[in-house]
Amino acid sequence: MGFENFGTVSFTAEAKVADFITQLEAGKVMATRCRKCGGSYFPPKADCPKCLSSDVEWFEVKSQGKLLSYTVVNYGPSGFENDAPYILALVKFDEGIQILARLSRDIEEKDIKMGMNLTVNPAKLPDNRIAYEFRRA
Amino acid sequence: MEDVAIVGAGQSVFARSCGESIRELCFEAYKEALEGLDITGNDIDASVVCSAPEYDKQRSPSGLISEYLELTPKPTFYVETVCSSSSTGLRVAWSLIKAGLHKTVAVIGFQKMSELSSRDAAERMGRGGDIIWESPFGITMPAGYAMYARAHMARYGTTEEHLAKVRVKNSHYGVANPKANYRKELSLEDILNSEMITSPLKKFDCCANADGSSCIILAGGDVAKSITKKPIWVVGLGAATDTMSMAGRKSLTGLQCAQEAAKQAYEMAGVKPQDIDVAEVHDCFTVSELLAYEDLGFAKPGEGAGLLEDKETYVEGKIPVNVDGGLLSKGHPIGATGGSQIRTIVRQLRGEATEAQVKDAEIGLVHNIGGVGQYGNVTILRR
Numbered sequence: 001m002g003f004e005n006f007g008t009v010s011f012t013a014e015a016k017v018a019d020f021i022t023q024l025e026a027g028k029v030m031a032t033r034c035r036k037c038g039g040s041y042f043p044p045k046a047d048c049p050k051c052l053s054s055d056v057e058w059f060e061v062k063s064q065g066k067l068l069s070y071t072v073v074n075y076g077p078s079g080f081e082n083d084a085p086y087i088l089a090l091v092k093f094d095e096g097i098q099i100l101a102r103l104s105r106d107i108e109e110k111d112i113k114m115g116m117n118l119t120v121n122p123a124k125l126p127d128n129r130i131a132y133e134f135r136r137a
Numbered sequence: 138m139e140d141v142a143i144v145g146a147g148q149s150v151f152a153r154s155c156g157e158s159i160r161e162l163c164f165e166a167y168k169e170a171l172e173g174l175d176i177t178g179n180d181i182d183a184s185v186v187c188s189a190p191e192y193d194k195q196r197s198p199s200g201l202i203s204e205y206l207e208l209t210p211k212p213t214f215y216v217e218t219v220c221s222s223s224s225t226g227l228r229v230a231w232s233l234i235k236a237g238l239h240k241t242v243a244v245i246g247f248q249k250m251s252e253l254s255s256r257d258a259a260e261r262m263g264r265g266g267d268i269i270w271e272s273p274f275g276i277t278m279p280a281g282y283a284m285y286a287r288a289h290m291a292r293y294g295t296t297e298e299h300l301a302k303v304r305v306k307n308s309h310y311g312v313a314n315p316k317a318n319y320r321k322e323l324s325l326e327d328i329l330n331s332e333m334i335t336s337p338l339k340k341f342d343c344c345a346n347a348d349g350s351s352c353i354i355l356a357g358g359d360v361a362k363s364i365t366k367k368p369i370w371v372v373g374l375g376a377a378t379d380t381m382s383m384a385g386r387k388s389l390t391g392l393q394c395a396q397e398a399a400k401q402a403y404e405m406a407g408v409k410p411q412d413i414d415v416a417e418v419h420d421c422f423t424v425s426e427l428l429a430y431e432d433l434g435f436a437k438p439g440e441g442a443g444l445l446e447d448k449e450t451y452v453e454g455k456i457p458v459n460v461d462g463g464l465l466s467k468g469h470p471i472g473a474t475g476g477s478q479i480r481t482i483v484r485q486l487r488g489e490a491t492e493a494q495v496k497d498a499e500i501g502l503v504h505n506i507g508g509v510g511q512y513g514n515v516t517i518l519r520r
Binding site for chain 2: 070073
């Protein structure tokens with residue numbers, strides 16, 4: 001399986017990193033690391049442009065991240081109109097990566113604090129779709 | 138190598154819905170750019186057509202527009218960096234002339250956004266990000282800039298009122314601009330009380346989608362002087378990028394692509410921020426103008442709001458910015474926007490900006506950003 005069921009609306013299915021979805025369904029959010037130079041990537045890359053190697057390995061994003069910024073989206077684009085309002089957030093993790101995703105719906109806007117600790121977790125969506133979201137650490 | 142000058146600059150009226158085809162829309166800007174010059178279309182050696190794809194159905198629009206303007210059989214091609222497409226077009230035209238391939242080049246930017254609903258346009262803009270990893274979460278252009286706004290507020294104490302003051306200024310100047318879509322003066326209360334779109338950005342913190350076109354004609358030095366009495370010289374060009382994904386951003390308190398492009402342009406032109414007499418910056422959102430003050434060195438990081446408090450970016454101030462109303466008043470027909478900003482600076486440097494002329498302006502700057510800080514373009518012009 002590829003990215004066809006990823007997120008509210010997906011726009012393409014095939015990628016060499018489609019294993020990400022298999023692992024997401026197994027409960028893990030993964031990033032890639034180049035076995036040659038150790039460079040870590042999120043969004044995951046199947047290839048390392050620094051050493052032109054495609055010998056990369058998966059690792060799980062397990063640390064507590066910190067909230068860098070967020071916004072409550074009240075106006076969703078076509079395909080997302082029924083999701084709004086939703087909260088997009090950018091979070092920095094100890095693994096040396098940053099991730100953009102939504103905040104879990106059980107976090108209310110009034111409880112959001114810049115720099116708060118969050119984890120990234122798989123999230124089941126309606127219609128057998130899947131994504132990941134940030135939860136309170 | 139010979140210098141390159143802008144000899145003609147035009148734009149259509151920017152409107153929510155123009156009721157014309159894209160070729161007719163482009164004609165309006167082309168006509169204004171050529172008027173008063175001692176050349177005809179036959180003297181244009183090549184054209185660079187700039188827009189963002191998927192707003193109208195025409196594929197390969199450069200050929201179509203070239204035919205309508207009777208520029209065939211001269212070469213034409215398409216250039217795209219979303220909202221900064223026509224600044225990129227200017228960079229390409231400059232290179233073509235500098236390289237000696239062509240003497241006179243037209244840069245034609247356009248966008249007809251009214252063919253799509255507002256939500257469909259937002260969807261296209263959402264796909265101006267990383268479509269595998271970020272678009273499926275429902276990211277939008279205002280959401281990306283809203284995250285910059287939130288981070289700037291948290292770090293520097295910037296407030297929603299500071300942001301609103303950008304719109305107060307730009308709406309003031311928009312009233313006088315006959316090419317602008319939005320020509321009503323807005324009060325601080327109007328802006329602060331408008332509907333929240335993506336926090337902390339409200340309706341009046343955002344520019345409107347629009348239909349519009351722009352045309353800039355460039356020529357090599359000797360040709361330029363023979364065509365017009367008032368050539369405006371392209372003395373600084375800067376271009377840089379940042380990551381397509383928001384996940385790749387190293388800072389959320391400024392646009393790194395703009396900082397880098399500005400550095401290049403200042404260096405090439407041999408000028409400093411304090412030498413700039415008038416500027417057009419990419420105010421797709423109020424926060425974008427505030428970030429631009431700092432990214433361009435008009436204010437230190439975190440001190441951009443102070444320029445507004447002191448009215449230093451008004452016509453009478455130290456560094457007038459967007460005194461044509463900016464994107465916030467004019468509207469933002471993506472591919473046409475950079476050319477419109479350049480046109481404003483050309484008119485300022487020629488002393489022809491009758492609506493809001495900056496006294497004796499000699500050096501002007503254009504800051505044009507593609508996407509949420511993905512493509513940064515800074516151009517410095519001199520009379």
